[in-house]
Amino acid sequence: MKLERLISIIYKLLNHEVLSAATLAEEFQVSPRTIYRDIDVICAAGFPVVSHQGIHGGYGMMQGYKMDKSLLGSYDVASLITVLRSLSSVFEDKHVQKTIERLQTIEAEHHPPSLSVDLETRRTAPHVLAHLRTAITERKVVRFGYINADNIRTTREMEPVHLYFKYSNWYVYGYCRNRQEYREFRLSRMMDMELTAEPFQSNHAVPEGNGITGWSRTEWSDATRDTEEVVIRVQPEALAEALDQFQQLDREFHEDGSMTMRIQVYKPLEARWLWSVLLSFGSGAEVLAPTGLRSILREQLQKALRFYEEV
Incomplete structure (x- = not known):
């Protein structure tokens, strides 16, 4: 001590x-x-x-005294401090703050940061992240309720292995005791998470690719063949929102200020996430193809209108 x-x-x-x-x-x-x-x-x-x-x-x-900077250059130190500050704000980790202070001692000069990283946590309660990190470090089982992509609610017990942040969301990867296989869970869909006192002994491997799990290579190849082009006409008032939602795409701007987007989507007639995004544009966007997707969005709109028939 x-x-x-x-x-x-x-x-x-x-x-x-x-x-x-x-x-x-x-x-x-x-x-x-x-x-x-x-x-x-x-x-x-x-x-x-x-x-x-x-x-x-x-x-x-003594003025001018500095630690040896031979192991890290100023660019490396600044990048490390940026990442650590974002983690410190998310996990409220005092140990991380101490590490930042140590790194700052080997900076040649203190300059205002030119880069910042905001690991958005609005969709995730801070205590959930903290409990999961503790569970991973101390190898403790966690118990929680979960709503999957099919909107089915279940109770799970998991031996957590790895936390990661992708696509603006936090995920946890681990061994699900209920399914007896490795699964990833989106933290925003977890409820009533409990950090138990039960330890687990298994030596779980961290997945490759920074926690990106899912399809095998064969399944991914099949998924690539099953993609279909979705063509969307976006009105001028929805351009910014559309570009925020779909960044990697082919786009063409027109003289009236509108834009046509072409995106490749895996099984768009089953992609509920895509329906939600397109419906969020309201009258600002129209799906031109495929026709089956147009029919699905029309049906979704008609269902929503039934809630407001008496208004």
Whole structure:
């Protein structure tokens, strides 16, 4: 504990011009007298600690003193700090914040960040992420309710292996005891998650490709053959929303300000996610092809209108 405190004090002194003994004592929950002894030990180890007198006095490192930067360049350090800051904000991890402080000591100069990463968590309760991370680290079973893509609600027990963020959503990959196979679950569809005290012993492997699971190579090849072109005419008032939703596509702009989009979709007549996106455009977009998709959207609109017949 003392060694960890000494190392942490060194990094804090490297990141701040002056820190008082009272501030350090409060940070590490020790007495000022203990901090004085720690400073003596740090000085004896060869670190150039300087004592500043006065009301705003305290301790700091000799001006110009820096740690060795030979292992990481400034670009590498800045990129690492950016990623770690985003993780720190999501998980509220004090250990990550300490790592950021250590990395900042090997930056040549402190510049305003030129890049930031916002791992959107509005769809996921923060405590769910924290509990799942704890479960993975401590190898504990989790229990939760889940609604799948077919809107069927079940209760699951899982041995979690890996958390990952893709397509603006958080997912967890692990061994589902109910299905007795590896599955991935979207956190936004998980309910009443419970971190149990039950440990699991299995050594689960983290999936390749940063957690992107799903089809095998053969199945993916079949899926590629089953894609169909969807043609959408987008009106000027819905251009921004359409481009936000469909970024990788062929598009053609017209003189009236509208746009025609062509996207390849796997089995569009079964892709409920696609129906939802297209219906969200309201009158701002019209599906031109395939005709079967037009019929499905018409049916969905008619069902929705029944809720408002008395309005």
